[in-house]
Amino acid sequence: MSWGLFQKPGTRELHVIPLEDLREHECGKGCWCRPAEDDEEPVVNRHNAMDGREAFERGERLLS
Numbered sequence: 563m564s565w566g567l568f569q570k571p572g573t574r575e576l577h578v579i580p581l582e583d584l585r586e587h588e589c590g591k592g593c594w595c596r597p598a599e600d601d602e603e604p605v606v607n608r609h610n611a612m613d614g615r616e617a618f619e620r621g622e623r624l625l626s
C-alpha cells in the first residue's frame with residue numbers, strides 16, 4: 563500500500579492520495595474522503611484512505 567503526491571492542475575494545491583484505494587479519489591478538496599490540510603503546509607491536502615491505512619502511518623487515531 564502506498565501513497566502518491568499529485569498537484570491539482572492550474573493550482574498550487576498538492577494532494578497526498580492513497581493509491582489503489584477501494585474507491586477512486588478526486589484530486590481536489592471536494593473529494594468524498596474530505597481531505598484535510600496539513601498543519602505545517604496548508605497547500606498539502608491529505609486524503610483519507612477508505613481502507614483505513616492512514617491509521618497505521620500517521621498514528622493519529624489512537625484515541626478513537
Ligand SMILES: [Zn+2]
Pocket residue numbers: 579587588593594595596597609610
Ligand atoms: Zn480523497
